[in-house]
Amino acid sequence: MRVEMFTFLLAGAICLGGALGVVLLKNPVHNALSLVATLFGVAVLFVNQGAYFLAAIQVIVYAGAIVILFLFVIMLLGVDRETDEGREPLVAQRPLAVATGLAILGLSLVALLSAGQRATGDKADLAPLNQPGxxxxxxxxxxxxxxxxxxxxxxxxxxxxxxxxxxxxxRTNEPLIDLDEFPEGTVVDVRRRADDAKAQDEVDADAEVVAVPDTEGDPQEGGDD
Amino acid sequence: MTAVWLIPALPLLGFVTLVVLGRKFGDPGAGIFAACMVGLSFLGTLGVFAHLLSLPHEERAISQTLFTWISSGSFKVSIGFLADPLSITMCLFITGIGALIHIYSVGYMKGDPKFSKFFVYLNLFVASMLLLVLGDNLLLTFLGWEGVGACSYLLISFWFTDPKNASAGKKAFVTNRVGDFGFMLATFLVWVTLGTVNYEQIRPLAPGLAAGTATAIALLFFLGATGKSAQLPLFVWLPDAMAGPTPVSALIHAATMVTAGVYLLTRLSPIMAEAGWANDVVAWVGALTALVAACAAIAQNDIKKVLAYSTVSQLGYMFLAVGTQSYVAAVFHMITHASFKALLFLGSGSVIHAMAHEQDMRKYGNLRKYLPITYATFMVGWLAIAGIPPLSGFWSKDEILAGVFNAKTFGNLALWVIGMAVALLTAFYMTRQVIMTFFGEEKWRHAEVDAHGHELHADEEDAVDDHDHHHLTPDHTPHESPISMTLPLVVLAGAAAVAGLLNLPFGDPLKFLEHWLEPTIVGEHELPPGWVQALLSLAAVAVAVIGILGARAVYFQKKVDPAKIEKPVFAHAWYIDETYAKFMGGPGETAFEDVAQFDQKIVDGAVNGIAGGTVGLGNRLKGLQTGLVRTYGLGMAIGAVALLAYVVTRIGG
Amino acid sequence: MFTLTETWYLVLAALIFSIGAVGLLVRRNVLVMFMCVELMLNAVNLTFVSFSTALDDLGGQTAVFFVLVVAAAEVVVGLGIIVAIMRRRQSADVDDISLMRG
Missing domain, CATH: 1.20.5 (Single alpha-helices involved in coiled-coils or other helix-helix interfaces)
Structure with missing residues (x-):
């Protein structure tokens, strides 16, 4: 009993730490590694509860396949650097998100701890766990x-x-969006053109000539790769 | 011989053929072709008639369904024809008289630039009319009803280059629309209450109608009938409809179309039987129309307008008969009237033809010398409509009046008195017309009666100029019409003389029409006992003779100044038309403009407002649709929290 | 108090689930958001196994098996979409994908 308790506490701590790592770390590679930690912790908890087969496929499928796939994509796309998410563009998104998360947690705990009987009701009789073999x-x-x-x-x-x-x-060569409908291109295109115009302004500022950026320039610029 | 569909199909075929090839057939080919089509249709009707006669008395109804026309939910309407005694009787005189009028038109319309088009319309009209009477449901009847209305419009304004003719056509059309509105509402009501518009299905269901519903249906149908059959208050279009060519007046506005209203109410006799006081309304409206129109007829100077008002008046008689449940008498009078009124119209057409399209009777006189056949046949028509035995008009009118005398209708004796007064007036104005036209001096030879005759009656301005070529000169010599015009006159004169044999009041075996129609009609009426009938008949004859002698005294012997009788109020038909014009031009117009405003601002405004409001709301709400996944995610999360909170509170409770 | 009952596991699962949910709503990197979804799925799996143990029934473990399969399929398709988008946009920021705005 003590061993199981100890295992639970240790694995639970790893799980929570990994989960927090996924959410709080900035580098996607670190996030993925934190996820592995959580998955491992969950696998240990499965073992702790006697679900050996599930623990095995948890490690093989999740840690072995899915997280590797994540890392693969990260490396493939070259986004393995820290992303700046300090500035939240959506007003009230963060406080509301945290509040929602806390509400889910609080309500779940209330349900778990205050319920006089089990939330799932009576025992189902699919097949008992404790069989030989x-x-x-x-x-x-x-x-x-x-x-x-x-x-x-x-x-x-x-x-x-x-x-x-x-x-x-x-890979396709077709433009991503219908350029007749969105002549400005995607958000990225607009942002890039704005950046270009800004850079151009800085260059022109020396010559005291204000150049009008050619916004109609090449709408497909950002659409192709 | 059960090809009932052939009866309306033949004129329709004629119509289609003439639309395509009419100009090739030319004058008179197109007319002869059209007449043949209607003639063949008449033969087909005779065949069906013979077949019906060979059937046992109670089974005399052939129902023929061609195909389903409309099928929407439980609402099913088929194109089907019902040939029973009533509809075949109608068909007989529609196609019979129609064929004669077609033949007549070949002569009358000779040389008209739109010769073939005239027969296109005429054939379409006959087809529509046959559809109206043969249709086995209200919707098909309505199709024919509208078809004859459209043809009537086209034919009244046939010479549409004269704005007067064009507006007369429009007037007829618009006035009829008012009535059609009633027809449509009544049809809807029948559908809603009985769940069918088929006559044969209506018949057994009708006794189950609530009295109030039946009354409403009957009144609405009667509104439709007042439009088509020119009764108060919608009769005003018929006198103006005389602007059309005379054969049209004879065919449409005397013999066939105007009887559609009578046919409709007769066909719906099972509903009328339940309709209570609606029958009284029908009877009284009919009687009053007869009186008003007869008064108007004595003061008209246009030869066709006299006949037009006379038609309105005679139709009033028919409605009087319908309202007193004497449907057989109504149909009887419809038949006799169709023959003698067609005869009179065609006779007047012959006169007009001879007098270089002059229609003012004040310029006629002594025409019996020039138009012997027209004169002789017109005499038959005159005596028939005046009610002199043994000609047809006497028997049918007499049966109506006898029925009224014994009817249980509200104020039946007053109705009878009105009927007798109308009989007197009828004899009077017809005698007046005959004297002015065929007797006396040859007035057109007097130079002082100028082409417009304004000095005679300053208020008389409505002489309708039929044709644009209109030059009656003092040295004009009238000439008899060609054989194609006189032949129909002779045939119709024969019919008008003997049509009374159909239903003689001397004992049951002689009442052929009554036996023939018995299976079709629901409605009981009792005729007074024989000796009362004989007295009534004597009274009617006496009244007719008084009317004739009175007119003779005024117009032939000139004992009384005609101006004393031809009051302006009569000449203007009690100013009903003028009142409409005044009302519609004044308060009516403002009211309609208000309605239009209401429609634009409130009705359209509501529709547009809802649309605009939705667009506005959408524009506001589309801000929620940020396209940002995380916003949607947050929304989902908040929803999940709400659900969770609900579950938790449920557990806690 | 220090007996290990299924409540401990369930509380832990609730914690992981909440962290995952908050992460999903807060992070803008599409890949990280996907990882947060995996966190939430794992939390659910943990509850399934806990109930399975507590109720002595194989049903919970069967459910976990199916969740694993569906999660694998979901990750495959999801990462395919991410690859397709990122190839055209050079951006992993979910806020850039907002063509569906009203």
Missing amino acids: PDINHLAEVLFTRYVYAFEITAVLLTVAVVGAVVLSK
Whole structure:
């Protein structure tokens, strides 16, 4: 019992630390690594509760595949530097977000701690946990009998997801947006043109000539890569 | 011989063919073709008639559904025809008299630049009229109803280069629209209450109607009928409709279209039977119309206007019969009136034709010398309408009056007295017309009666100039019309003379029409006992003779100054038309402008306001749609919190 | 008091979930937002396993299995979208993607 308590406290601390790291660190690589910590902590907690198979796939799928995928994308896109998120452009977004988070936490705790009986009600009788043999056998038995349709549908879902990912990341030469409808291009284009104009102004300021930036210049400039 | 659909299809085929090829057929080819189509339709009607006769008495109804016209939810209307005694009777005289008038028109319209177009309209009219009577539901009847209205408009303003003719057409159309409004509302009401617009389905359902609903339906249909059949208060269009060519006046405004209202109410006799006091309204409106129009007729100088007012007056008789539940008498009078009034109109057309399109009777006189056939046939028509036995008008009018005398209608004796007064006036004005036209001096030879005759009656300005070529010179010699015009006159004269045989009041076996129509009509009326009927008939004949002798004294023997009888108030038909004009021009116009304003500001304003408000609201709300994912996320989170809070409070409770 | 019941696990899961939610709403980097979603999913998984243990029932673990699969699919598609967007925009800021504004 003491061992389990100790394990819980340690893994819980790692989980919380990792979670806070994901939210608070500025470098996406650090965020991803913090996420790994949380995932590991959760895996340990699974072991602590006897869900060995789930702990294994938690490590293999999450830490091994998903987080690696994240890191892959980060490296691929070259965004592995610190992003400046100090200035919040949306008024009241941060306080409201924190308030909402606290409200969710508070309400959940109230529900958990004050409920005289369990929130989920009575025991379901799918299959008991404490059977002889490894738990993966019992899980497989349920998955391939009672949940066989759901299982097959998730298989289809995975296939569709793979196809979708391939289609999405295919390179195309078409402009991203309809330039007839948005002649100014995307937000990025507008911002870039404004920056260019500003830079141009600074250059021209010496010659005391105010140049009119050619905003109509090349709307496709930012649309292509 | 059950191809009922052929009856309206043949004139329709004629219409379509003439629209395309009319000019190629030319004059008189187009007219002959059109007449043949209507003639064939008449033969088809005869075939169906014979087939009906061969059936047992109670089964004499052929219902033929061609295809579904409208199917919307439980609302189903089919293109179907119902050939039963009533509709086939109507068809017989529509196609029969229609064919004669077509033949007549070939002669009358000779040389007109729009010769073929005239027959296009005429054929379309006959097709619409047949659709009206043969349609097995109210909607199809309404289609024909509107069709004849449109044709009437086209034909009244046939010579539309004269603005007077064009406005007469418009007047007819607009006045009829007022009535059509009633027809439509009544149809809606029938649909809502009975769930069908098919006549054969209405018939068994009608007794289940609430008295109030039936009364409302009947009154609304009667409003439609007052428009189409020129009754008070909507009769004003008919006298003006005389601007059209004379065959049109004969076909549309005497023989067929104007009887549509009578047909409609007769067809709906199952509803009328439940309608309570609506019948009294019909009877009284009919009687008053008859009186008003008969008074107006004695002071007209235009030969066709006399006949126009006479038509209004005779239609009043028919409604009087309908209102007293004497449907058989109404249909009887419709038939006899169709024959003798068509005869009179065509006769007057012959006169007008002979007198270089002069219509003012004050310039006629002694025409019997020049137009022997027209004169002889006109005499038959005159005696028939005046009610002299044994000609047809006497029998039908007599049956109506006998029915009124014994009816349970409110104030039936007063109605009877009005009817007798109208009979007197009818005999009077018809005799006046005959004397002015065919007897006396040859007035057009007097130079002092100038082309416009203003000095005779300063108030008389409404002599309708039929044609633009209008030069009646003192040395004019009238000539009899061609055979194509006189032949129909002779045939119609024969019909007008013997049509009374259809329903003689001497015992049941002789009442052919009554037996024939019995399965179709719902409605009971009792005729007075035989000796009362005989007395009434004697009275009617006496009244007619008094009317004739009176007119003879005034216009032939000249014992009384005509001006004393032809009061301006009669010449202007009690100023009803003028009152409408004044009202519509003054307060009416302002009222309509207010309505238009209301429509633009309030009704349109509400619609536009809702649209504008929605746009404005959308413009405000679109600010919420920031396109920023995190804003949406925050919204979702707040929603989740709300849900969670709800669940937690539920658990706590 | 110091007995390890499922309540401890549930409280921990609630904490992780709230942190993830706040992160999702506060961070502007699309990738980090995705990670926050993963945090929330893991918190939910933890509750499933806890209830499964507490109720001695395999159902909770089965649910975790499906959540894992769906999360994997979601990450694949999501990262595909992110790659597609970032290739055209050179920006990982979610606020730049606002073409759907009214």
